[in-house]
Amino acid sequence: MxxxxxxxxxxxxxxxxxxxxxxxxxxxxxxxxxxxxxxxxxxxxxxxxxxRETVPVKEALGRVLADDVRSRSDSPPCRVAAMDGIMVRAEDTYQASLSNPVRLRLDSQTRLVDTGQPLFDEFDAVIRIEDVKLEARIAEVVAPVVPGQYVREAGEDVRRGQPLFNSGRTLRPADLGLLLAGGHTQVTVIKxxxxxxxxxxxxxxxxxxxxxxxxxxxxxxxxxxxxxxxxxxxxxxxxxxxxxxxxxxxxxxxxxxxxxxxxxxxxxxxxxxxxxxxxxxxxxxxxxxxxxxxxxxxxxxxxxxxxxxxxxxxxxxxxxxxxxxxxxxxxxLQGLKVPERPKAKAWLSTKIPSKLGVMEFVRVSLRREGEKLVALPLARGAGNLSSWVNADALLRIPEDLEGLPAGSKVEVELLG
Incomplete structure (x- = not known):
């Protein structure tokens, strides 16, 4: 305002x-x-x-997006290794076997790589480090691999221009990660x-x-x-x-x-x-x-x-x-609808009197008795905060009723 x-x-x-x-x-x-x-x-x-206001993405947890958001970049931004190991040309491994291992020289025919690191252009696959025998700058490969093995392609998660979120979304922790991965450091939210x-x-x-x-x-x-x-x-x-x-x-x-x-x-x-x-x-x-x-x-x-x-x-x-x-x-003021409380059906354990012409909000605790959910009324005083703390739900008694008899089937609003 x-x-x-x-x-x-x-x-x-x-x-x-x-x-x-x-x-x-x-x-x-x-x-x-x-x-x-x-x-x-x-x-x-x-x-x-x-x-509206613009805030750093790192401070946007729980905030409500003011606009639709699209990715500004690919994620990952380029081809990267999905595992620790060596990057190779797949065709160099096609003849590899236990009886006839292929030996590749480090820094020329293969290179060491860690998870998340970019692949050099000449390589198209990764072999896990536990599947390679390294000795004297030689990597011994005992099984063939295919192009793309243990490789994450550019934009595999998110492509540049791809819709990420619609306006009105309340941002969660994972959402912040996706915004950052998509190239956003600032985001416009509802004040x-x-x-x-x-x-x-x-x-x-x-x-x-x-x-x-x-x-x-x-x-x-x-x-x-x-x-x-x-x-x-x-x-x-x-x-x-x-x-x-x-x-x-x-x-x-x-x-x-x-x-x-x-x-x-x-x-x-x-x-x-x-x-x-x-x-x-x-x-x-x-x-x-x-x-x-x-x-x-x-x-x-x-x-x-x-x-x-x-x-x-x-x-x-x-x-x-x-x-x-x-x-x-x-x-x-956040452009949101009030979420409804979850509801449940229950049976009253005892009679509840109520004043005609007044809608009453009765605090109840809930317990299981066989297959039934039973509602037990708690202290009703306006100053009795402990009964609110101990309540599982609220029961609304409409203004046109003078209470509810024991055993009534009622709808209660569950308190979080």
């Missing part, structure tokens, strides 16, 4: 008392489909498109989407620092940053921002140079949840609240053309919302 100048009003420090009197209660939850529709409309903005990740909370402290009573270790940003990088994005973080409207607005101002701005916490409707009102002051609220569990108190807005997301502070809520609403933007 193109860089935009932040508005002059962003970052203006406002009295917290004034804010408490004037902020609006935006919380009006949409269905997941409605919220997804508004996200899709945001991503249709012409400015919301991939950017990594940059995500500003801003943890909010006066109660937060950095890991490893003295917390004290009432202080919470800030771990959400590290966890969420890992997923963002896994999806191809890069993360910029200013560190912890206190529950202060001016400080949050300053952080927003400084982050508008990034493609996506994500606040962690401060997105609900409590006294210290300031993110929605700040987005509304300096931009537009697209939605605030989605009827899902966990993850209901999410806000999505737009400031100066930039998408701004406010995630809930509870870790599992933040994970669910990051996956549902930030992940699609990261993939869109």
């Amino acid at each position: 193109n860089s935009l100048e932040p508005p002059s009003t962003v970052g203006r420090r406002v009295s917290s008392n004034l804010m408490l009197h004037t902020r609006t209660k935006f919380f009006n939850a949409l269905s997941l489909d409605q919220a997804k529709g508004r996200l899709e409309a945001l991503m249709e903005d012409p400015r919301f498109k991939p950017s 990594r989407p940059s995500v500003a990740l801003i943890p909010v909370g006066s109660e937060l402290t950095e890991p490893g620092r003295e917390g004290g009573q009432g202080r919470m270790i800030e771990f959400n940003s590290t966890m969420l940053a890992g997923y963002i990088r896994q999806w191809g994005g890069e993360v910029k973080s200013p560190g912890i921002v206190p529950d202060d409207e001016g400080a949050i607005a300053d952080a927003l101002c400084k982050s508008l140079r990034e493609d996506i701005v994500v606040f962690i916490a401060g997105s609900s409707k409590g006294r210290s949840d300031l993110v929605p009102s700040i987005i509304e002051q300096h931009g537009t609220i697209l939605f605030h609240g989605v009827n899902i569990m966990p993850g209901r108190p999410i806000v999505l807005g737009k400031v100066q053309g930039r998408p701004v997301v406010g995630l809930p502070g509870y870790p599992v809520s933040a994970l669910v919302d990051l996956d549902l609403f930030v992940k699609p933007m990261i993939f869109r």
